[in-house]
Amino acid sequence: MHAIRQHALGDPDVLVLDQLPDLDPGPGEVRIAVEACGVHLLDTTLRRGETGGPMPQQPLPTIPGREVAGVVDRVGSGVEESWLGRRVVAHLGLVPGGYAEQAVTAVGTLFPVPDHVSFPAAVAAVGTGRTALGVVELEPPRPDDVVLVPSAAGGLGWLLVQSAHAVGASVVAAARGPERTAALAPLQARLVVDYADPDWAERVRAEVGAVTVVYDGVGGEVGRAALELLAPGGRQVMFGYSAGTPTRFDSGDVVERALSVGWSLGPRMAALPGGVPGLAGRALDRVAAGDWEPLVSTYPLADAGRAHADLEGRRALGKVVLTVER
Missing domain, CATH: 3.40.50.720 (NAD(P)-binding Rossmann-like Domain)
Incomplete structure (x- = not known):
């Protein structure tokens, strides 16, 4: 598979496209053939080596990104085969790995994506959408x-x-x-x-x-x-x-x-019904129902560095999403 890896801390040009071995899901996990992955402002601060925020620095080299959407193409032991071929979106949590053609995650993190919802819109829902919903539910x-x-x-x-x-x-x-x-x-x-x-x-x-x-x-x-x-x-x-x-x-x-x-972030948002995963699911429901229409700027996976630069320079509009051509 191809993946964007960060080999050093620094400017956006430290993000390079590498070829890596394919991933295999472990017990209770699935592999997603990624179609879209979210870029977060936090990704840019971690790339520069700045501390703070909920996500820890990872040992280098690392694959950034935590919001992925695509199709389940392999399941690990203990996972129902009915997941194969399903359109899904997931947040990978504390461990990154989203800027890649494949991602592995626990089956319990998956949200099914209806056919009429695009993968970039699904990524926007479980990323920025869950935070937006937390804000409006709290106030x-x-x-x-x-x-x-x-x-x-x-x-x-x-x-x-x-x-x-x-x-x-x-x-x-x-x-x-x-x-x-x-x-x-x-x-x-x-x-x-x-x-x-x-x-x-x-x-x-x-x-x-x-x-x-x-x-x-x-x-x-x-x-x-x-x-x-x-x-x-x-x-x-x-x-x-x-x-x-x-x-x-x-x-x-x-x-x-x-x-x-x-x-509105942190414990207050986590205390809402269903916690942060509940917010992600309800945000995706809003997008699926047409109540929300996310604004998305897409970049090819290989242009992750440009996506970072545009996000930092406030040139990108809406949610920044990397897409994988298949």
Whole structure:
């Protein structure tokens, strides 16, 4: 099989296409002929050798990636042969191996993928989709809310905008740069703003007024400006900081303005019904039902380095997915 391996820490060019022996599933496992594999921002930090986050550094060389979709083509002992030929998606957990033509995982991690759902969309569901669903289940948008999504052109933000629209909330969608803001047109938000514009927050205040919910995956100065747009009693839900630093807030923000500010990741999300796997399954159900339409940017497996560079440079739109040609 072919796989992308990382032989050293560093820039995206450390990701190289290697030929490796085919995989064999062990007891209770299946082998997936991979059609699509997800690329996560965490993959880029691990590639650079930065610590932090839930995933540990792996010994080099390593095959990055943990979200895979494809067809089961081999089963290990103890696994029903009825799994053979089925379209599936899985999250590999703490051990990577997704950037490859084959992946092995326990049968209990599999989610069947309906025929009408593409493999890239299935990957988006079990990756960014499960996090987006956790965010909205922990802090649901209401019909009377004005919701600001600063990362609306990302895979997570795109789904959060759709979730807010679905309940009748008013949505302000924000992204960085004219190309990304132009891509937001299908979302039909009440207002679209470019947060690279130094006056973006003033424009929101002038055209919309205060907002009541911020789904904050950007952090930094953008997250802080969004926080200051919140009406008294508003809620700011943080799930990442693509700007490099978390949103700054203190007790005065919370007490004096009666704001609710907090993180949605970690134990809070794991405590939801079914835990993180339950979120992945429900997110896939939303995609299958047509309630969510993920935004996906696809790259051939061999172009994993370019996919990383585009993700880090905020040039990619939506969920970044590597595809395997067969």
